[in-house]
Amino acid sequence: MSPEVVDDRALAGELAAAAGRLLLEVRSGSGLAGKELGDAGDLRSNDFLLARLAADRPGDLVLSEESADDKRRLAASRVWIVDPLDGTREYRAPGHSDWAVHVALWSAGELIAGAVALPALEVTYVDDGIPIPVTAGLLPSPDDDRPRVVVSGSRPPVFSDAVAEAVGGVLTPLGSAGAKAMAVVRGEAAAYVHAGGQYEWDSAAPVAVARAHGLWCGRIDGSPLVYNNDDTYLPDLIICRPELVDTIVGVTRAHA
Numbered sequence: 077m078s079p080e081v082v083d084d085r086a087l088a089g090e091l092a093a094a095a096g097r098l099l100l101e102v103r104s105g106s107g108l109a110g111k112e113l114g115d116a117g118d119l120r121s122n123d124f125l126l127a128r129l130a131a132d133r134p135g136d137l138v139l140s141e142e143s144a145d146d147k148r149r150l151a152a153s154r155v156w157i158v159d160p161l162d163g164t165r166e167y168r169a170p171g172h173s174d175w176a177v178h179v180a181l182w183s184a185g186e187l188i189a190g191a192v193a194l195p196a197l198e199v200t201y202v203d204d205g206i207p208i209p210v211t212a213g214l215l216p217s218p219d220d221d222r223p224r225v226v227v228s229g230s231r232p233p234v235f236s237d238a239v240a241e242a243v244g245g246v247l248t249p250l251g252s253a254g255a256k257a258m259a260v261v262r263g264e265a266a267a268y269v270h271a272g273g274q275y276e277w278d279s280a281a282p283v284a285v286a287r288a289h290g291l292w293c294g295r296i297d298g299s300p301l302v303y304n305n306d307d308t309y310l311p312d313l314i315i316c317r318p319e320l321v322d323t324i325v326g327v328t329r330a331h332a
């Protein structure tokens with residue numbers, strides 16, 4: 077592995093964690109609530125990430141949920157794909173830990189580094205493949221040992237029940253794409269399925285981390301997830317334990 081990749085991964089982790097600490101400060105110290113709090117968090121985190129990337133990686137391009145799309149990225153060799161605050165709805169709701177900061181690096185058709193911070197749990201996951209012990213914290217302790225299938229709390233896909241039934245599992249709503257993906261990485265869930273709308277920044281860093289931890293990541297038709305496209309709409313995905321791919325795609329393919 078080249079030193080640059082190690083540095084990029086370390087930078088992704090450092091930036092996601094630091095932006096997460098900033099978001100915690102905004103949440104506890106700004107006096108804001110509701111939409112104003114979400115907007116302030118989006119803005120502060122985005123400004124921080126853009127400033128640090130401009131300083132530390134001046135030659136790279138950035139695709140951010142909170143910035144105008146700089147189309148020079150389509151001809152660039154390195155593009156950071158960031159979601160400064162994923163799960164804004166949950167960030168605004170007191171007591172939630174299911175919100176995240178996503179920092180990924182795309183180069184030559186691949187995600188080559190990624191980090192997902194869960195600031196409320198004071199933890200940041202990077203794509204280093206180092207095994208993560210099964211811990212509780214993001215989801216309530218299960219009543220039984222059936223596999224859990226995490227889905228959007230507000231916009232679950234139409235095939236949610238069918239996927240849960242096919243894997244003999246329990247459907248479990250959770251906010252934030254990054255938090256859901258990390259629930260699978262952490263071993264609290266067996267699969268995360270989504271359809272109906274999402275953008276590249278919602279899944280790039282979660283997918284980089286999940287892949288590094290041996291999970292299968294792809295579209296609901298079984299095809300690969302492709303990043304740094306002209307149109308950043310990437311509406312569906314599956315992140316799951318490899319042994320469940322065929323069963324899950326067997327259900328979701330009909331909805332692609």
Ligand SMILES: Nc1ncnc2c1ncn2[C@@H]1O[C@H](COP(=O)(O)O)[C@@H](OP(=O)(O)O)[C@H]1O
Pocket residue numbers: 141159161162163164165227228229230231250251252253271272273274275278
């Ligand atoms: N149907 C849809 N269309 C567009 N974006 C969607 C979507 N469903 C989920 N998302 C985005 O995916 C992220 C996770 O959503 P959820 O918690 O519902 O699973 C959220 O990102 P942001 O919070 O960064 O906007 C949300 O906006």
Ligand SMILES: [Mg+2]
Pocket residue numbers: 141159161162163253277278
């Ligand atoms: Mg998002």
